[in-house]
Each structure stands twice: as structure tokens, then as C-alpha cells.
Amino acid sequence: MSANVPELLDAWRMVAARRRFDGQVDLAELTRLQGLVADTEGRCSYALEFAHDDILRVSYVELSIDTELPLICQRSLQRFLLPVSMVQRLGLIRSEEDEASLPEGYEPWLVPEDGMLRPLELVEDELVLAVPVVPLSPDGEAVDQDWAPTEEEISKANPFAALAALKKQ
DSSP states (O other), rough: OOTTTSSSEEEHHHHHHHOOOEEEEGGGGGGGTTTSSSSOOOOEEEEEEEEOOOOOOEEEEEEEEEEEEEEEETTTTTTTEEEEEEEEEEEEEESSGGGGGOOOTTTTEOOOOTOOOHHHHHHHHHHHHHOOOOOOOOOOOOOOOOOOOHHHHHHSSSHHHHHHHHHHH
């Protein structure tokens, strides 16, 4: 993690001070992401900007992430880099009931009672959500092939053939 980003931040103090933090982290440090990617080579650049919208009365953190995630294409089984560039506005809430009051465009982030946030948890959560369910390389070739039935499948009798014969009687 970058030296200028603390491991723990007091969310409400950062909102009041309208602080911004820029950092970088190796993908190898994000343990929950490790099972979803092909390997942990690479770095992630991120920025956290804390603010308060006086009109909408929302305290939030705007999270920007730029990285490339190494994935295995499920079409070609080759490693490829998925570019991830996102900006997410997270509305800071104190309880789950406050989620309903968030305006459109804000994702809820439940702040612990002590108000302390771990910046890398925010980054890692968003990267985990950015991994596609079925990774497909945009440069991968489509597999178009007709699969003919095997001789064994053709020679097998239809289990309902006997019922069809009874129906005709």
C-alpha cells in the first residue's frame, strides 16, 4: 500500500476535512481477490475522496480505481488482462435503515460504529465485484463447431420408443 494512505481512516473526520488519498497496491496484497484472478502480477492505482453533499445531505467517499486484472479466458483458456477503470460513489451510512434514504447513484457503505474504515477493503470489494462471472477475452476467437452425435448415442434406443409403440395399438 502507498505510504501516504493510512491503514485505518476515521470516515467522519475525513468527510469533515474533505480529504483525498491517492495510493497504489500490489494485487498480491489483496487476499480475497487471489482466488478469482489467474495470478497476482500487477498493481492497482486508486484514489479516495471524502466529501459531503450539502444539498442531498449525504456523506460519501468517491473511489476511483485503475488496474488490469489477469484472468483466464473461458473460451480459449489463455491468460488475458481485463482493464478496470471505475469511479464509484459510496454513501456512508451508520445503520442499514439509512440505506433507503440514499439518493440514486450512491452505493451504500455501512460504516462501523467506531467510524473507522480500511481503504484497502473498499478497493478490494470493488475489484472483486469487477471480476466477470465468465471471463472472456475480447481478442479470443469464438468457438463455432457442430458436434455430431457419437455412434454410441445413435445406437442407443430411445427410452420412450416402447411407449410410442403401445400408443399406436
